[in-house]
Amino acid sequence: MIHDFDAPVPRIGTACEKWDGAAAYFGRADLTPLWVADMDFAAPPEVTAALTARAQHPVYGYTFATEEVYESLIVWLKNRHGWRVEREWVLLAPGVVPSIHAVIQAFTTVDEAVIVQPPVFAPFFKAVATLDRRLLENPLRLERGRYRMNFEHLEQCAAQGAKLLLLCSPHNPVGRVWQTDELEEVLRIARQYRMIVFADEIHADLVYPGFRHIPLASLADSQGSVITGVAPSKTFNIPGLGLSVLIIPDATQRAKMARIFDRQSAHVANPFSLAAFAAAYRHGGPWRDEAMQYLRVNRDAAMRFVEERLPRIEAVAAEGTYLLWLDCRGLRMSDGELHEFFVCKCAVGMSPGTVFGTGGSGFMRLNLAAPRALLLAALARIEEQISVYWKD
Ligand SMILES: Cc1ncc(COP(=O)(O)O)c(C=O)c1O
Structure with missing residues (x-):
């Protein structure tokens, strides 16, 4: 190995949540x-080098995302996941959690139901509650040591008029990498009940041998049902830099999302997060x-x-x-x-x-x-x- 993961990197004193918090x-x-x-x-190291190089230019002014930023992502998704993403499908966003909030705001109204599948990453619940939507739970089932989605109950939730499913894929905290047949069933239900699925795929690159992450949207025939959140943050250990991506193939949905971000005046273009993003996807493999x-x-x-x-x-x-x-x-x-x-x-x-x-x-x-x-x-x-x- 070139990189020494055994070497402790002292983090105390960096105001990091894990140690200092x-x-x-x-x-x-x-x-x-x-x-x-x-x-x-x-x-x-390529990410640190890109950040250092950017820091050495002493003007940290307003910055935009160059085509290199988009291209780095598109090439990564194609090479690593076999998923061909078009440039115009991509919206930059500060983080996947802010995107969850924005997706809920864009595609549901107050009191409408959003489905989550616990046990799951806590901000899923918080987003639904904070935005006054109705939480519908479809708990995962632990069967002989492996978690599964309860499709019968998922369908019942969808039939109650839920507009949105928050899918965690791979699933934090239970570590499942959903398989094609499971994802196909999610898509079938979404199609039948005209429900949008937000696929939080932030852990997509962290999959062990013997398993393969399949982007949900890569299986969807009608592009309209899936919105995907991805980021380099977990993959390359740069979550503090706060830059992620929404992939929305449907133009009308994309316009809706862009309006929400406009209303929040959410500017994502930070010279450091952009430099790290492109360096990570281009050189971090x-x-x-x-x-x-x-x-x-x-x-x-x-x-x-x-x-x-x-x-x-x-x-x-x-x-x-x-x-x-x-x-x-x-x-x-x-x-x-x-x-x-x-x-x-x-x-x-x-x-x-x-x-x-x-x-x-x-x-x-x-x-x-x-x-x-x-x-x-x-x-x-x-x-x-x-x-x-x-x-x-
Ligand atoms: C499933 C999931 N989504 C999102 C996040 C955080 O996303 P971000 O830091 O981009 O807001 C995490 C972090 O643990 C996560 O596990």
Whole structure:
């Protein structure tokens, strides 16, 4: 490997949420934070070089996205996902979360129903609630260790008049990479009930061998039903820079979205985020491939550790994302007790399952994107404390 993912990159003092924000979130600073979904790895050197070069020009004035920015994305999506995206389908947006808010505003009105499939990334719920839309939940089902969508219930939700489905693909936090037959069924339901699907594909590039991310829109025959959100932020570990993309093949829908952004006066063109975006998509491929190799070994090591040494916890096999969903119900603790156990006893800061909504109680989300030694040391502390706890 060219890049050294084992080397710790000290982040304390950079005002980063994961480390510097841990004290406020967990009530103690001296724990191993394995929560916020970013990586403890240095970004691709080509990205740092592009940012440094841009910083060296000392005028940081108003900037626009050059054609190179669009082209970098289009080439990446074609080469990596076999998806041919037209230049005019692309709208730049500050982040995928702001895009979720904008999509809800553009395609639903107050009190109309939006479907989410929990357990899922918490801002999905927050967006629906903040914008006074009606939340319709179609909880995922855990069947023999693998999560599945409940299509019968999804269809019932759509039949109730839901205008929009927020699909997380791959799915944070359960790590599913949805397969063609599953995505086809989502599209069938969307078509039948004239429902728009917002496919949040921010984790698209973080898929393990044996699985393949399929962009939902690449399967859609009628272009009108799918709007996609993608970003280089998770793939290349640059989420703090805040630049993402909406891909909207339908011209009328695109105009609607552009109007929402206009009304918010949401300007995305920041010279640094644009420079990083283009450099990441153009030159970051080899870094991404090595990062995935490293993450795969982390995932396998963590899953093996859980299976062999944490007998009351089960890891749900992650097919994609650097997040591992741990079923801790075997510990027979309430959610408050799980917090007390992992944070106070083990000094490990994971995201509590309850933040992901229905189906999250009794679970924890572990972020695997850390140097392996740190990850394994955190797991060893959990092992030690489980043996103390169950001895008492
Ligand atoms: C599914 C999903 N969507 C969106 C985001 C964040 O998007 P952004 O930082 O571009 O707003 C995350 C971050 O964890 C995520 O997991």
